[in-house]
Amino acid sequence: xAIILFAVILGxxxxxxxxxxxxxxxxxxxxxxxxxxxxxLAIGVTLFVPGGAWGLLKSxxxxxxxxxxxxxxxxxxxxxxxxxxx
Numbered sequence: 001x002a003i004i005l006f007a008v009i010l011g012x013x014x015x016x017x018x019x020x021x022x023x024x025x026x027x028x029x030x031x032x033x034x035x036x037x038x039x040x041l042a043i044g045v046t047l048f049v050p051g052g053a054w055g056l057l058k059s060x061x062x063x064x065x066x067x068x069x070x071x072x073x074x075x076x077x078x079x080x081x082x083x084x085x086x
Contacts, residue, residue, distance in 0.1 A: 012052025
């Protein structure tokens with residue numbers, strides 16, 4: 001369970017791409033750096049890159065691969081309709 005949580009934090013919480021990127025980075029770093037490198041990386045990501053690896057990558061390349069999030073509209077531009085409940 002800790003590995004899953006670590007990969008999600010590493011990749012970026014709140015985006016669908018974040019955990020995918022986090023798992024890839026986790027396995028790559030696990031094979032190359034070992035546990036000490038992963039621990040230092042977790043501390044660094046938490047303190048300096050709160051959006052995770054995907055948030056950093058997205059800000060550099062400017063692409064949102066899975067744009068499924070709703071965005072808030074400015075006041076006076078209409079209202080958001082709630083999602084249907086099933």
